[in-house]
Amino acid sequence: MKKATLIIGAGSGLSASLARRFAEDGNRIILAARNMSSLNQLAKETDALAVQCDATQEADIINLFNTIDDAGFSLSTMIYNAGAYTRGAVTELESSDVRRLIDVNAVGAFLAARECTNRMQRDGGSMLFTGASAGIKGYANSSAFAMGKFALRGLCQSLARELAPQNIHVAHFVIDGLIYSPDRGAPYDDLQKCLDPKAIAETYFQIAAQDRSAWTWELELRPWLESF
Numbered sequence: 001m002k003k004a005t006l007i008i009g010a011g012s013g014l015s016a017s018l019a020r021r022f023a024e025d026g027n028r029i030i031l032a033a034r035n036m037s038s039l040n041q042l043a044k045e046t047d048a049l050a051v052q053c054d055a056t057q058e059a060d061i062i063n064l065f066n067t068i069d070d071a072g073f074s075l076s077t078m079i080y081n082a083g084a085y086t087r088g089a090v091t092e093l094e095s096s097d098v099r100r101l102i103d104v105n106a107v108g109a110f111l112a113a114r115e116c117t118n119r120m121q122r123d124g125g126s127m128l129f130t131g132a133s134a135g136i137k138g139y140a141n142s143s144a145f146a147m148g149k150f151a152l153r154g155l156c157q158s159l160a161r162e163l164a165p166q167n168i169h170v171a172h173f174v175i176d177g178l179i180y181s182p183d184r185g186a187p188y189d190d191l192q193k194c195l196d197p198k199a200i201a202e203t204y205f206q207i208a209a210q211d212r213s214a215w216t217w218e219l220e221l222r223p224w225l226e227s228f
Helices: 014-024 036-046 058-070 095-120 143-166 197-208
Strands: 002-008 028-033 049-052 073-080 125-132 168-175 218-221
Touching: 002 014, 002 058, 002 095, 014 028, 014 036, 014 073, 014 197, 028 036, 036 049, 049 058, 058 073, 058 095, 073 095, 073 197, 095 125, 095 143, 095 168, 125 143, 125 197, 143 168, 143 218, 168 197, 197 218
Parallel strands: 002 028, 002 073, 028 049, 073 125, 125 168, 168 218
Antiparallel strands: none
16 A cells, blocks of 8 residues: 555645655655645645545544545555634633634544544554644633643643554644744744744654654744744
8 A cells, every 4th residue: 555644734834844845755645624725736746635624524534534545545644734723812702713723623633533543553653733832831812722722732642642552653743933924924924033834844754754762742843032
């Protein structure tokens, strides 16, 4: 079977850099996203299989992994990069928005991990999850986002302990800072103050390739100017 890397929550920015970096090493790439139109150029560039998938919908996640099976791919790496964010005072947040953030940031990650584990139990592999500093420290007016990212971190910590004996490497990345995206304008267009998505992708790639004798379960990444 053909070894492949799956990126859930694919699009521009970090996920595009991840797709390019893993493709450079000869990985077949699978891109999954709700908005397929945003994947056309990236899929062509990386010779990727693109699959429409809403990570919060269990049926979509199951269909995604069945599609991968039918295409004859064997997953060596799964990257969960789907995320949702909103700000607001606790008195102003709608419960539907809070549920949506938890679904995208945590429940979708659980669904992907479950299906991925079923595929990796024989040959092992790596599952990498994109977190945020809000999963370590809850900020004012960011309670809904913190709830989702704290849940994601707890999921990853539990999975790392549960799945390591099965040769499945689980790693959680704390992205502590803005990611460079010049199309979004200030403050995202200042590479001196933002994380370079190419540099983040390189770190993901190196973690995925770690020898099992020295696995990392969590890593923080921040630009040199970011306080912590």
